[in-house]
Amino acid sequence: MAIFRARRVLWRSFSTISSHPLRVCIVGSGPAGFYTAEKILKTHQGSQVDIIDRLPTPYGLVRSGVAPDHPETKNVINQFSRVAQNGRCSFFGNVALGSSISLVELRELYHVVVLAYGAESDRVVGIPGEDLKGVHSAREFVWWYNGHPDGRNLDPDLKNTDTAVILGQGNVALDVARILLRPTSELAITDIASHALTALEQSSIRKVYLVGRRGPVQAACTAKELREVLELREVFIILAGIKDLYIHIKETDLKITPADEEEMKNSRIHRRIYELLSKAATAGPSQPSSGQRELHFVFFRQPDRFLESYDKKGYVSGVHLEKTGLKGIGSGKQIAIGTGQFENLSCGIVLKSIGYKSVPVDDLPFDNQKGVVPNVKGRVLSDNSGYPTSFENGLYVCGWLKRGPTGIIATNLYCAEETVASLSEDLELGVLASTTRLPKLGRDGLLQILDNRNVRVVPFSAWERIDKEEKRLGSLRNKPREKLTSWEELLKVAGSE
Numbered sequence: 001m002a003i004f005r006a007r008r009v010l011w012r013s014f015s016t017i018s019s020h021p022l023r024v025c026i027v028g029s030g031p032a033g034f035y036t037a038e039k040i041l042k043t044h045q046g047s048q049v050d051i052i053d054r055l056p057t058p059y060g061l062v063r064s065g066v067a068p069d070h071p072e073t074k075n076v077i078n079q080f081s082r083v084a085q086n087g088r089c090s091f092f093g094n095v096a097l098g099s100s101i102s103l104v105e106l107r108e109l110y111h112v113v114v115l116a117y118g119a120e121s122d123r124v125v126g127i128p129g130e131d132l133k134g135v136h137s138a139r140e141f142v143w144w145y146n147g148h149p150d151g152r153n154l155d156p157d158l159k160n161t162d163t164a165v166i167l168g169q170g171n172v173a174l175d176v177a178r179i180l181l182r183p184t185s186e187l188a189i190t191d192i193a194s195h196a197l198t199a200l201e202q203s204s205i206r207k208v209y210l211v212g213r214r215g216p217v218q219a220a221c222t223a224k225e226l227r228e229v230l231e232l233r234e235v236f237i238i239l240a241g242i243k244d245l246y247i248h249i250k251e252t253d254l255k256i257t258p259a260d261e262e263e264m265k266n267s268r269i270h271r272r273i274y275e276l277l278s279k280a281a282t283a284g285p286s287q288p289s290s291g292q293r294e295l296h297f298v299f300f301r302q303p304d305r306f307l308e309s310y311d312k313k314g315y316v317s318g319v320h321l322e323k324t325g326l327k328g329i330g331s332g333k334q335i336a337i338g339t340g341q342f343e344n345l346s347c348g349i350v351l352k353s354i355g356y357k358s359v360p361v362d363d364l365p366f367d368n369q370k371g372v373v374p375n376v377k378g379r380v381l382s383d384n385s386g387y388p389t390s391f392e393n394g395l396y397v398c399g400w401l402k403r404g405p406t407g408i409i410a411t412n413l414y415c416a417e418e419t420v421a422s423l424s425e426d427l428e429l430g431v432l433a434s435t436t437r438l439p440k441l442g443r444d445g446l447l448q449i450l451d452n453r454n455v456r457v458v459p460f461s462a463w464e465r466i467d468k469e470e471k472r473l474g475s476l477r478n479k480p481r482e483k484l485t486s487w488e489e490l491l492k493v494a495g496s497e
Contacts, residue, residue: 020438020439020440021046021047022044022046022427023048023050023110023111023112023441023443024047024048024110024112025051025106025110025114025442026113026114027052027106027115028052028053028060028115028399028401029052029053029059029080029091030059030062030399030412031059031060031076031399031409031412031413032060032118032398032400032402032415033053033116033398034051034058034079034083034084035398035412035413036116036416036419037051037083038079038080038416039416039417040420043420044424044427048088048442048443049088050090050092050110050442050443051090051091052092052097052446053091053093053095053117054100055093055094055149056487056491056494057093057463057490059077059080060118061118062074062077062409063077065142066409068145068190068191068192069178069182069190071190076409090459091460091463092446093458093494094455094456094458095450095455097361098362100450100453100455101446101449101455103361103362103363104362105449108440110394111394111432111440112394112396112432113394113396114378114397114398115364115396115401116398116399116402117358117401118356119400119405120356121139121356121357121358122137122354122355122356123354123356123357125354127303127305127306128306129305129306129307129308129316130306132306132315133314134316134348135316135350136156136352138172138176138353139172141156141351142172144195144196145192146192146196146483147191147193147196147484147485149487152193152486156199156349157349158199158200158203158204158205159203159204160204160348161204161348161349162204162348163207163346163347163348163349164180164207164209164347164348164349165208165319165345165347165349165351166209166210167303167353167354168210168212168352169219169220169221170220170221171222171225172353174229175225176353177210177229178229178232180208181245181293182232187200188479189479191481191483193483193485194482195485206293206294207294207296208295209347210296211298211301211303211319211321212298212299213300213302213324214335214336215253215260215300216253216254216273216274217260217274218263218326218334219274222269223269223273223276226273226276226277229295232245244284244292245294245295246284246288246289246292246293246294246295247280247294248281248295248296248297249277249296250298253297253299253300254277254281259332259334260274260334263332266332277297298345300324300326301321301323302324302336303320304322305320306319307319307320307344316347316349316350317348318344318345318347319345319347321342321344321345322338322340322341322342323339323342323343324337325339355405356400356405357371357405358371358373358400358401358405365380365381365382365384365392372397372403372404373402375396375397376391377418377419377421377422378396378402378420379391379395379422380392380396380397394432396422397419398412398415399416402415403415458494462494463494465494466484466493466494467481469493470484
């Protein structure tokens with residue numbers, strides 16, 4: 001059986017540079033986790049690295065966050081696979097920190113523990129009506145169309161409304177808008193979850209509003225993501241003849257101030273985004289034609305409350321928006337402030353793309369306000385006061401849990417390098433002597449505990465079985481893969497020989 005009891009596993013011996021190997025456990029198998037593992041394996045010859053993840057599948061947001069129409073971004077999986085296949089590295093899926101094993105137990109079993117489990121919750125807007133049906137987080141929606149087993153049952157209603165409002169204008173917001181508007185004939189040849197493809201094929205959504213608190217100069221997306229959304233206009237021309245995508249931006253929203261000019265002077269990215277939006281605003285007709293899909297960029301608006309439908313009690317029918325203005329706060333930055341003027345925007349579904357949020361675990365210092373583990377260059381602080389008075393010996397952090405939910409996949413490479421550099425420095429200076437002078441049980445001890453608790457561990461070989469089956473199913477539908485989207489399916493395939 002590929003899902004196994006720990007006591008059945010025999011591990012090969014490892015050559016070490018000391019009397020016992022450095023045993024490292026990394027919690028989280030996304031980009032931050034795999035980049036950290038790769039760097040440790042290269043830097044510390046003889047070290048043993050175990051990667052655990054609560055899901056039976058590795059790769060984190062590369063699998064469940066990257067949009068299905070971005071296959072090139074997922075090529076980094078090949079690099080991560082080589083790390084997992086390293087003889088000194090092991091992947092153990094279906095192992096949840098907190099329920100399967102505690103942080104205290106991991107720190108007893110390993111010389112070093114690196115937390116890289118990312119952000120699996122959401123920031124809240126904190127306004128009335130947020131609990132209405134039809135109001136979802138963008139994370140939930142992304143998990144839904146990407147086949148995450150915890151997102152399968154979201155079931156967003158795309159049939160009974162023609163308008164969707166997305167709060168936020170970052171890359172995730174643009175991904176969501178693109179998936180809602182892109183021709184399903186194009187999505188059908190991606191690895192999008194089959195349940196999502198069916199729903200999108202039956203979708204009535206024709207208008208998408210991207211709402212941002214500040215102006216086009218401050219839009220939080222990257223030029224690459226913005227360009228791809230804007231290019232949907234050409235996609236529709238090719239696939240649907242004359243019925244291309246109508247893109248609307250108010251001309252008044254594109255007026256810039258000296259403060260905006262200063263921001264663009266200091267940021268080539270902001271200037272490029274503004275140029276792209278300005279060009280898009282003037283490139284098409286002033287009004288949509290009949291049957292056109294529409295993408296509206298709405299600037300200088302912030303949500304005040306979600307509106308409840310008169311016809312369907314408990315369901316959202318729109319967003320009450322407050323107009324905003326910009327106020328300088330020094331250092332060339334501007335923040336949005338309310339003006340006391342309001343307007344309503346009708347819709348049948350709202351997707352909140354205002355940021356992911358990390359979740360704390362027992363016995364871990366955590367800054368709830370920032371949503372990160374307090375740290376200095378990846379070294380975990382003993383409290384969240386912000387002052388580096390004392391560190392948690394042998395405990396490190398990387399990725400979104402370290403710096404917040406920002407950056408692209410490659411950002412995690414630099415983040416991992418910094419954390420591993422701190423780890424290496426601590427080893428060299430003898431800071432970790434109290435934890436490294438004695439041998440640790442490492443993976444043998446981990447597997448013994450998990451076996452005693454009847455945890456069904458999914459090793460990398462079992463993931464390869466899942467991978468093979470998904471690709472087989474995908475080939476039947478002219479897709480790169482057909483993702484297994486339930487825990488039951490994943491564990492069944494993982495456990496089959």
